[in-house]
Every structure is written in C-alpha cells, then in structure tokens.
Amino acid sequence: MNGKTIGVIGAGAWGTAMAQSLSSGGHDVELWALEADVVHDINTQHENKRYLKNIPLSPRLRAVSDIKEAASNKDFLILSSPSLYLARTVAQIVDIPSIVNGSTCIGVLTKGLIPTDTGPKLILDVLETVLPFAYRKNLVYISGPSHAEEVAAGKLTGLIAASENPKNSIRFRELMKVPGLMVFSSLDVxxxxxxxxxxxxxxxxxxxxxxxxxxxxxxxxxxxxxxxxxxxxxxxxxxxxxxxxxxxxxxxxxxxxxxxxxxxxxxxxxxxxxxxxxxxxxxxxxxxxxxxxxxxxxxxxxxxxxxxxxxxxxxxxxxxxxxxxxxxxxxxxxxxxxxxxxxxxxxx
Structure with missing residues (x-):
C-alpha cells in the first residue's frame, strides 16, 4: 500500500505510539492533542514528554491542536481518546465532509465501555449512533497485546482488526503492514x-x-x-x-x-x-x-x-x-x- 494520509485523534501513549509506527512506515500522520505542550513537544522536539517519554518520534509525524484539521480529508482516521471522553470528542468531527460521506475509513483503539441512558454499551455501538449513518457496521476495532512503549520502539507486536465489514478490516490490515506490526482480521467485533x-x-x-x-x-x-x-x-x-x-x-x-x-x-x-x-x-x-x-x-x-x-x-x-x-x-x-x-x- 502506498503512503496514506492518516489522522489520529488522541495523543495519549497508545495514540502516539500508533501514529509513530504508521509514520515510520511511510504514511503521513497528523496527531490531534488536547494539550498545547504535547503539540509543541512533538513538533519541535519530536517527543511526547507528557505521555510517552524518551521515545523519539518520526519527523513526518505532525501534531495539531485543531481536531477538525486532524480529521479532515484523511484516507484513514484512528480514534484513541479515553472511553470516558470518546463520544463527546467524536461529536466534534461529525460534520466534516469526508466524515459525512463516509470516504474516510475509521478505526478505533479505545478500550472500555461507554455509559448511556439505557446502560453501558460497547465502544462501536455508541460510535455508530454518534457518527454519520455511513459508518454503521463499517467501523474497525483494533486491539491486542500492545503496550505503547514497545509499539513506538518498533518491537514486534500482533494486533487484531475486527469489523463487520471484512473489506474494511483488510484495509486496516494492509495499512498497518509497517515494520513492527503484524495484523490479523476478525469478524468478531x-x-x-x-x-x-x-x-x-x-x-x-x-x-x-x-x-x-x-x-x-x-x-x-x-x-x-x-x-x-x-x-x-x-x-x-x-x-x-x-x-x-x-x-x-x-x-x-x-x-x-x-x-x-x-x-x-x-x-x-x-x-x-x-x-x-x-x-x-x-x-x-x-x-x-x-x-x-x-x-x-x-x-x-x-x-x-x-x-x-x-x-x-x-x-x-x-x-x-x-x-x-x-x-x-x-x-x-x-x-x-x-x-x-x-x-x-x-x-x-
């Protein structure tokens, strides 16, 4: 797969590590961070000192403070905000044209459950109610034994890309064919x-x-x-x-x-x-x-x-x-x- 444009929403340790891995593999990655110091450190010192210390980051990894900028006109978008804040974070990007029409393939790294008025729900179930209809049964959930420190350092890591749409699972599997990552597909979201x-x-x-x-x-x-x-x-x-x-x-x-x-x-x-x-x-x-x-x-x-x-x-x-x-x-x-x-x- 040729280099793709990727947005990563959430510059915690895991989001930063995935952004680093993909940018090192030849993709152009924009990483959205809530904190101004995180954006500054990544762009000027190529390090996320707040969440992923002592890990040098690729110069082609760019951090931004505007969430719409990170999410707009991307081939792929990866969501990595904590479960407590994920739904309200995603709500900020639902009116972006490339999200409205479903042209951006979306994957999710966040782990946990989300509270709703009818009880706790799985991550993808909630996101399907927040995102435009085009993403129903089309989201990809990415998980596996993947400590951020090792992924960012390029140590071999296996992941599962699960989706009810097998084509999208394969798209993410191909996207993440970068040094240090081994990705398998699953239908069991x-x-x-x-x-x-x-x-x-x-x-x-x-x-x-x-x-x-x-x-x-x-x-x-x-x-x-x-x-x-x-x-x-x-x-x-x-x-x-x-x-x-x-x-x-x-x-x-x-x-x-x-x-x-x-x-x-x-x-x-x-x-x-x-x-x-x-x-x-x-x-x-x-x-x-x-x-x-x-x-x-x-x-x-x-x-x-x-x-x-x-x-x-x-x-x-x-x-x-x-x-x-x-x-x-x-x-x-x-x-x-x-x-x-x-x-x-x-x-x-």
Whole structure:
C-alpha cells in the first residue's frame, strides 16, 4: 500500500505510539492533542514528554491542536481518546465532509465501555449512533497485546482488526503492514471489544495479588496462573452473553494474549493501579468507586479497569451472570471489602 494520509485523534501513549509506527512506515500522520505542550513537544522536539517519554518520534509525524484539521480529508482516521471522553470528542468531527460521506475509513483503539441512558454499551455501538449513518457496521476495532512503549520502539507486536465489514478490516490490515506490526482480521467485533475492556479489570486484581505476594507467602506464580485462567473464563462468559461470535477470539492475541501482557508487564497502568492499592493505599483518597471515577485524573495515570468494572457490574446484574473477579474489584473500589479478604474468598 502506498503512503496514506492518516489522522489520529488522541495523543495519549497508545495514540502516539500508533501514529509513530504508521509514520515510520511511510504514511503521513497528523496527531490531534488536547494539550498545547504535547503539540509543541512533538513538533519541535519530536517527543511526547507528557505521555510517552524518551521515545523519539518520526519527523513526518505532525501534531495539531485543531481536531477538525486532524480529521479532515484523511484516507484513514484512528480514534484513541479515553472511553470516558470518546463520544463527546467524536461529536466534534461529525460534520466534516469526508466524515459525512463516509470516504474516510475509521478505526478505533479505545478500550472500555461507554455509559448511556439505557446502560453501558460497547465502544462501536455508541460510535455508530454518534457518527454519520455511513459508518454503521463499517467501523474497525483494533486491539491486542500492545503496550505503547514497545509499539513506538518498533518491537514486534500482533494486533487484531475486527469489523463487520471484512473489506474494511483488510484495509486496516494492509495499512498497518509497517515494520513492527503484524495484523490479523476478525469478524468478531463484540468478542474483541469485550476482551479489550474486561482484561483491564482482571489486571487490577492481578496487581493487587502481585503486591500482596511480595509481602507474604500466601500467593505465588501458581496463584497468578490460577487468577489468569479464572479471569479469562469470566471474559469469555461476558463476551458470549453480549453476542461474541467466535470462541477462538478468547484464545487469540485479542483474548489471552492481551490479558497476559496487561497483567504481567511493568508498563501496564491497570496492574500498577492494583499494586498502588496495596502499596500506596491509593483508595484512601476516595470515598467510593463513583468518587474515584469522578476524580480519576488525580491518580496521575488512567486505569481503565476502574471505570470498566463499574459498567461490567451493571451488565452482569442485568444479564444475571456471575463474574466473581469483576464483581470483586467493584466491591474493592467501592470499599465494601479489602483486597486480601477478597482474594482469600475468591481463591479458596
């Protein structure tokens, strides 16, 4: 594929890493950032010092502060804003002519769920109500074990591009044939989205377990493997309850692959959050889960699992499905149970 014009909406670590990977592969990329210092640093020093420190960025990667500029007249547009802000961010670009007519192919990196008046919804379900009708069943969801630091550094990473429109999945697969990325197509947009959202919840509990294991002899590698397996079962249960279509999604890089790296890697923000709950008593600053979500910016990084666990709790209650680990994190963040007491209860 010849060099394409690409807009990336959201200059956090993952959005910046994807922009870097694509620009290094020969594409012209404009990256929208909300923060003026991020735009300045990327354009003058070729580094995102706020969100992706010490990673040199390609000179052909250009940052902009005007979201319409980043989204207009692009062959491809990639959405990477956090789930909490995604819908309102996308609402700012729906009147752009190349979006109105559907000529720009849109992919989504954001992981999580989005609240609506009728309950939490999957990312693509919400975006299809915000974007013009041309994008119904045409969006592409991109996920997999992909820590931003490694993607930006060019370390080989596998991703899944899932869409109900197989042609669009293939278009993104071809677009991302750049050094360091290996992309596979999928039709299971529900399963891939659930894996991306729910694995962050499991990773927070894993972080709690990891930190407690350093302080006592109660838990070890065997216990962590037990938790990972149980977590994967919960992700699959939730996925099928919501309409996942392929069992192999959960044993692919979108499922077990992303779960494993999110739980075990030192780059993982959700694992870090779990460790901080134990080691830094970070929850002492918040009254309950809602207070934590409302003031989540005070944490200093964004643990998506804290937000996702609230929405997964709502879904599991509505569908009457049992998800002990996800429910357990909800109880921990809501200050209904201590992490150690929950883990003992869960693993007995």
């Amino acid at each position: 529900v399963g891939v989205q659930i894996c991306a959202a729910a694995k962050n919840v499991i990773a927070v509990i894993f972080g709690c377990l990891d930190a407690i294991a350093e302080q006592s002899n109660m838990f070890g590698d065997n216990t962590e493997a037990l938790l990972l397996a149980a977590g994967l079962n919960e992700i699959q249960t939730l996925g099928f309850a919501l309409g996942a279509t392929h069992a192999e999604t959960f044993t692919s890089i979108a499922g077990v692959g992303d779960l494993e790296v999110t739980c075990r890697s030192t780059y993982g923000r959700n694992r870090r959050f779990g460790r901080d709950i134990i080691q830094k008593n970070i929850l002492d600053s918040f009254k309950n889960l809602d207070d934590c979500i409302e003031r989540i910016g005070e944490i200093g990084y964004l643990p998506e699992g804290a937000v996702a666990c609230k929405y997964i709790q709502e879904i599991s209650r509505k569908l009457s499905i049992k998800l002990p680990i996800c429910s357990g994190l909800y109880r921990i963040l809501n200050k209904e149970i201590k992490p150690l007491d929950f883990l003992i209860e869960l693993l007995r």
